[in-house]
Amino acid sequence: MMRHSIFSLARNALSHHERWPRQWRSPSPKPAYDVVIIGAGGHGLATAYYLAKEHGISNVAVLEKGWLGGGNTGRNTTIVRSNYLWDESAAIYEKSLKLWEGLSRDLDYNVMLSQRGVLNLAHNLHDIREGRRRVYANQLCGIDAEWLSPAEVKAFCPILNTSPAIRYPVLGSTLQRRAGVARHDAVAWGYARAADARGVDIIENCEVTGFRIEQGRVMGVETTKGFIGARAVGCVAAGHSSVLAQMAGFRLPIQSHPLQALVSEPIKPILDCVVMSAAVHVYVSQSDKGELVIGAGIDAYNSYAQRGSFHVIESLMGALIELFPMFSRLKMMRSWGGIVDVCPDASPIIGATPVEGLYFNCGWGTGGFKAIPGSGWAFAYNLAKGEPHALNAPFSLDRFRTGALIDEHGAAAVSH
Ligand code: FAD
Ligand code: PYC
Numbered sequence: 453m454m455r456h457s458i459f460s461l462a463r464n465a466l467s468h469h470e471r472w473p474r475q476w477r478s479p480s481p482k483p484a485y486d487v488v489i490i491g492a493g494g495h496g497l498a499t500a501y502y503l504a505k506e507h508g509i510s511n512v513a514v515l516e517k518g519w520l521g522g523g524n525t526g527r528n529t530t531i532v533r534s535n536y537l538w539d540e541s542a543a544i545y546e547k548s549l550k551l552w553e554g555l556s557r558d559l560d561y562n563v564m565l566s567q568r569g570v571l572n573l574a575h576n577l578h579d580i581r582e583g584r585r586r587v588y589a590n591q592l593c594g595i596d597a598e599w600l601s602p603a604e605v606k607a608f609c610p611i612l613n614t615s616p617a618i619r620y621p622v623l624g625s626t627l628q629r630r631a632g633v634a635r636h637d638a639v640a641w642g643y644a645r646a647a648d649a650r651g652v653d654i655i656e657n658c659e660v661t662g663f664r665i666e667q668g669r670v671m672g673v674e675t676t677k678g679f680i681g682a683r684a685v686g687c688v689a690a691g692h693s694s695v696l697a698q699m700a701g702f703r704l705p706i707q708s709h710p711l712q713a714l715v716s717e718p719i720k721p722i723l724d725c726v727v728m729s730a731a732v733h734v735y736v737s738q739s740d741k742g743e744l745v746i747g748a749g750i751d752a753y754n755s756y757a758q759r760g761s762f763h764v765i766e767s768l769m770g771a772l773i774e775l776f777p778m779f780s781r782l783k784m785m786r787s788w789g790g791i792v793d794v795c796p797d798a799s800p801i802i803g804a805t806p807v808e809g810l811y812f813n814c815g816w817g818t819g820g821f822k823a824i825p826g827s828g829w830a831f832a833y834n835l836a837k838g839e840p841h842a843l844n845a846p847f848s849l850d851r852f853r854t855g856a857l858i859d860e861h862g863a864a865a866v867s868h
Pocket of ligand 2: 529532639747818820866
């Protein structure tokens with residue numbers, strides 16, 4: 453049972469929000485910390501929380517150039533699942549999903565996890581082979597995964613057009629029933645509040661502009677609020693990881709792309725699962741407000757602009773209406789974009805860099821929201837111990853030298 457009772461909800465609903473207590477402090481930075489985290493997105497905040505909770509390290513600052521949760525964490529379409537192909541990925545995403553399942557209780561903050569099931573549709577022979585292979589691989593790892601025939605897809609999602617007459621008919625689908633959606637802002641706010649309560653300083657409007665590096669070791673960061681010393685620095689700045697790596701004097705195998713999404717006007721409940729199609733480039737779910745939350749793959753060009761192109765919207769709308777003809781009369785309300793950092797193998801980089809004491813967690817591409825709890829948990833271990841946990845060891849930067857890539861293009865689900 454959540455500590456926030458129905459009475460406290462009612463009291464807050466009737467009170468003036470000006471009197472609500474702040475959920476986290478707004479401290480000035482101290483001269484130095486044990487650990488400085490760059491980026492107050494979900495990953496950075498979760499890392500700080502688990503550093504304090506699991507390792508007793510609370511002399512930690514999270515530095516954010518804007519407002520917390522204002523990056524991809526507050527711009528994503530909130531799909532949570534763990535149905536990745538390779539054992540290394542399945543392990544970290546499933547750890548994450550397990551943490552999601554207890555997160556509201558752990559943070560004492562309702563992150564509104566809704567395990568409504570996620571379909572990944574197949575429209576051609578390649579999709580069928582890839583989807584079935586992934587279902588078998590997931591089952592071998594103990595992850596719930598099913599393969600559905602077109603008739604079973606129709607039974608699971610009756611409003612989906614499974615007619616064989618459409619351009620790209622539905623030939624089957626993977627289904628993960630434990631997958632679903634969560635409330636993106638609540639995840640950032642919940643971790644922020646819980647980290648703050650354990651003594652972590654969250655410092656907004658504080659941009660990192662450089663690193664102080666002496667004899668190959670990081671000593672701290674230069675910021676718009678002055679120099680801040682640190683024994684270890686964790687950089688979790690999705691969308692700007694390459695920019696920060698350049699400041700530290702090395703390059704990452706990352707390309708930054710816009711990824712956009714949009715929502716419809718709110719309507720009554722009509723869609724009670726998540727439907728994704730990598731082949732026709734569209735995915736959709738319905739939010740608790742009633743809006744359809746819709747997206748597609750990345751915009752193909754590199755950019756640091758937080759907006760996407762109209763032609764992507766046009767083609768995703770074509771795909772959406774073919775799969776859900778009844779949506780054709782809906783009005784679209786608003787669209788927005790984020791910047792995603794994409795690695796060549798569509799897997800993240802979590803761990804050490806060429807600079808001693810400086811660690812990066814980046815390259816989550818289009819799929820890092822679901823990973824926030826697991827990634828934060830493993831990255832906190834890495835920062836606390838100075839060596840990777842088994843969960844993040846395979847995702848080292850070094851894999852681009854050794855060739856031990858973890859190709860997750862199939863599971864990435866919206867194309868990279
Ligand atoms: P962010 O939330 O972007 O946080 C990084 C922070 O670093 C930002 O707040 C930024 O301001 C800050 N920062 C950058 N540079 C500096 C600096 N120099 N100094 C200080 N701070 C700095 N994933 C899923 O799993 N499911 C989905 O359904 C999904 N849908 C998506 C839809 C869209 C439209 C987008 C854009 C992404 C989607 N993703 C999804 C991906 C997911 O949003 C990201 O992988 C995830 O949010 C990354 O979290 P983060 O904490 O690393 O990054
Ligand atoms: O990773 O499941 C995902 C996803 C869906 C939309 C964007 N990313």
